[in-house]
Amino acid sequence: MKVVRSAVAVLAMLLLSAAFAQKQITIYMIPKLVGIDYFNATKQGAEEAAKELGNVKLIYDGPTEGRVDKQIEFVENAITAKVDVISIASNDPVAIAPVLEKARKAGIKVVTWDADANSRDVFVNQATFEGIGKALADQMAKEVGKTGEVAIVTSSLTAPNQNAWIKAMKDVLAKSYPGLKIVGTKPSEEDQQLAFKVTQDLIKAYPNLKGVWALSSVAFPGAAEAVKQAGKAGKIAVVGLSTPNQMKPFMKDGVIKSVVLWNPVDLGYLSVYAARQLVDKGLKPGDKVVTKRGTFTVQKDKISLQILLGPPFIFTPQNIDKFNF
Amino acid sequence: MNATRRYFRIRLSAAEIVLVAALALAIIVMSRLSPQFLTVNNFFEVTRFVTEIGLISLGMSVVILTGGIDLSVGSIVGLSAIVLGASFHAGVNVWLAALLGVLAGALCGFVNGLIITRANIPPLIVTLATLAIYRGLALGISQARNYRDYPDVFYKLGQGYVGPVPVQFIVFVVFMLVFVLLLGRTVFGRAVYALGNNETATRFSGIHVDRLKLIIYTLSGFLSGVAGIVLVSRLSTAKPDLGLGYELDAITAVVLGGTAIAGGSGGIWGTLLGLFIVGIVRNGLSLAFIKADVQLVFIGLVLIAAVVFNQVTRRPARR
Numbered sequence: 001m002k003v004v005r006s007a008v009a010v011l012a013m014l015l016l017s018a019a020f021a022q023k024q025i026t027i028y029m030i031p032k033l034v035g036i037d038y039f040n041a042t043k044q045g046a047e048e049a050a051k052e053l054g055n056v057k058l059i060y061d062g063p064t065e066g067r068v069d070k071q072i073e074f075v076e077n078a079i080t081a082k083v084d085v086i087s088i089a090s091n092d093p094v095a096i097a098p099v100l101e102k103a104r105k106a107g108i109k110v111v112t113w114d115a116d117a118n119s120r121d122v123f124v125n126q127a128t129f130e131g132i133g134k135a136l137a138d139q140m141a142k143e144v145g146k147t148g149e150v151a152i153v154t155s156s157l158t159a160p161n162q163n164a165w166i167k168a169m170k171d172v173l174a175k176s177y178p179g180l181k182i183v184g185t186k187p188s189e190e191d192q193q194l195a196f197k198v199t200q201d202l203i204k205a206y207p208n209l210k211g212v213w214a215l216s217s218v219a220f221p222g223a224a225e226a227v228k229q230a231g232k233a234g235k236i237a238v239v240g241l242s243t244p245n246q247m248k249p250f251m252k253d254g255v256i257k258s259v260v261l262w263n264p265v266d267l268g269y270l271s272v273y274a275a276r277q278l279v280d281k282g283l284k285p286g287d288k289v290v291t292k293r294g295t296f297t298v299q300k301d302k303i304s305l306q307i308l309l310g311p312p313f314i315f316t317p318q319n320i321d322k323f324n325f
Numbered sequence: 326m327n328a329t330r331r332y333f334r335i336r337l338s339a340a341e342i343v344l345v346a347a348l349a350l351a352i353i354v355m356s357r358l359s360p361q362f363l364t365v366n367n368f369f370e371v372t373r374f375v376t377e378i379g380l381i382s383l384g385m386s387v388v389i390l391t392g393g394i395d396l397s398v399g400s401i402v403g404l405s406a407i408v409l410g411a412s413f414h415a416g417v418n419v420w421l422a423a424l425l426g427v428l429a430g431a432l433c434g435f436v437n438g439l440i441i442t443r444a445n446i447p448p449l450i451v452t453l454a455t456l457a458i459y460r461g462l463a464l465g466i467s468q469a470r471n472y473r474d475y476p477d478v479f480y481k482l483g484q485g486y487v488g489p490v491p492v493q494f495i496v497f498v499v500f501m502l503v504f505v506l507l508l509g510r511t512v513f514g515r516a517v518y519a520l521g522n523n524e525t526a527t528r529f530s531g532i533h534v535d536r537l538k539l540i541i542y543t544l545s546g547f548l549s550g551v552a553g554i555v556l557v558s559r560l561s562t563a564k565p566d567l568g569l570g571y572e573l574d575a576i577t578a579v580v581l582g583g584t585a586i587a588g589g590s591g592g593i594w595g596t597l598l599g600l601f602i603v604g605i606v607r608n609g610l611s612l613a614f615i616k617a618d619v620q621l622v623f624i625g626l627v628l629i630a631a632v633v634f635n636q637v638t639r640r641p642a643r644r
Binding site: 034035059061062063064065067068069072073074076077080081082092094095097098 | 359361364366367370373374471473480484556559560561562564566567569570608611612614616617618621
């Protein structure tokens with residue numbers, strides 16, 4: 001009898017302590033939209049993290065189209081439902097800010113990821129301009145060597161992201177690969193046909209061309225198609241940013257050897273770990289977020305704090321089949 | 326006091342009583358699903374979500390009562406928002422800019438009415454065309470840019486509260502009462518129902534049908550303009566894609582509220598019930614963490630059930 005009683009007492013204590021250590025939190029994660037492969041990949045990562053942690057209730061839902069007014073309704077409902085963390089990839093950094101501010105005043109922690117907002121506790125940043133620029137430059141040097149003529153097919157000549165990447169690429173070239181000479185920078189205006197045409201022109205105009213950077217998910221397939229049709233597969237390298245699914249056919253044909261991007265699975269994964277730590281201990285510059293996939297450092301930024309996912313991810317023929325987005 | 330009561334007396338039809346019951350049922354089910362649902366604060370949050378669609382659906386109710394339809398309302402929301410944003414950034418006072426936005430909405434509606442009556446083209450076709458045209462204008466004027474940075478006082482309209490009541494809900498209630506009076510107590514209201522029941526007979530009874538239609542479509546545009554201004558204030562941003570798809574939400578509220586799509590019967594109280602049934606079901610399902618795609622299916626089913634029920638209850642009445 002005594003044994004039973006003490007066993008019950010021990011069990012009760014165990015349960016109680018477990019309840020304290022494992023205080024469950026609810027994370028409401030809102031992507032830009034649901035139902036596309038990219039955000040499904042972030043969802044997969046978030047679910048993996050929630051499972052590892054064991055004490056996170058993850059709700060992943062968002063609008064069926066990428067509109068900020070719909071997202072605001074999701075945030076408002078999350079505030080009313082008194083969740084612990086709102087984790088969002090915002091469709092508009094300014095328009096979403098007032099409602100996120102309201103959430104923070106109600107004591108809810110706000111994490112942004114993928115696309116930042118003007119009010120939040122921490123931003124999980126998938127890639128910096130410098131990181132992308134360096135990865136693109138390094139990858140080109142790896143594929144064509146350290147000397148030769150190369151060209152850029154960008155989106156539009158005024159596109160801020162692309163221009164920031166080009167600047168970062170040029171910095172790396174000047175420092176590490178002065179032998180790689182950029183002979184032309186052509187706009188493709190988010191038009192795959194135009195990307196195809198300007199790449200054809202570049203191939204004709206520069207017979208010694210060794211490589212082309214294609215700086216958008218529209219420019220990349222256009223440029224790759226032009227190289228393929230010119231019969232230059234393997235002779236002219238195409239390096240660029242896009243999603244694995246879109247570029248798989250070109251990789252199977254041997255037209256491209258790499259796709260530069262970040263890993264959205266890891267992005268969703270890290271954002272859940274960051275949210276858990278934010279609720280448990282708070283975050284400050286210099287803190288480490290320790291996960292089973294690596295350790296990430298918290299940095300100060302213009303708005304509050306951010307955590308960088310790390311250098312971009314390079315999809316190659318060896319790993320590309322593991323991804324579906 | 327007595328007079329006021331008479332003017333706003335709510336005469337509910339059988340279909341509307343069923344809607345009230347459906348609303349009550351929805352509230353009971355939702356409060357079981359989530360403990361946060363049945364609170365005063367949450368009720369007023371719902372009123373914030375439904376205001377813009379609510380304003381549009383007032384105009385839409387009148388349009389559908391006459392047997393017409395206005396598909397361009399969502400695009401008018403976007404164009405009004407852009408007119409507000411562009412004129413404010415050109416240096417116009419923000420309230421004057423808002424007025425210009427509302428007037429632009431009314432003008433859009435007027436153009437709809439003009440084409441429908443002068444060219445004698447069905448409203449479905451005309452407003453389908455202007456849906457594209459007005460959205461195109463919004464994109465063209467703004468060059469797909471967003472207009473932001475309004476003075477703080479402007480944000481009171483879409484983000485402020487009087488006590489627990491959101492400011493925009495007060496705006497909505499005022500317009501709603503005006504429309505209840507307009508439809509229930511005026512010659513205009515009678516003409517609207519008459520037109521929906523039998524256009525030819527209405528014409529022969531001496532009512533200026535074309536002028537009536539012109540007024541109705543202008544009203545619809547005007548209310549869409551007001552909705553656009555409220556939306557800009559709520560989002561702190563005028564974007565050319567604002568109001569995309571709102572026409573369907575507004576038509577849903579009207580049809581769910583028992584207004585016959587062929588015109589002639591229904592009214593504002595029904596639309597209000599339809600509006601709140603959709604708003605409450607969506608809010609309740611969200612609070613219970615039920616996913617958006619499930620919500621869409623659910624609302625579609627509710628709509629079909631309501632319309633089927635209306636047809637069943639109306640049939641014996643006709644005999």
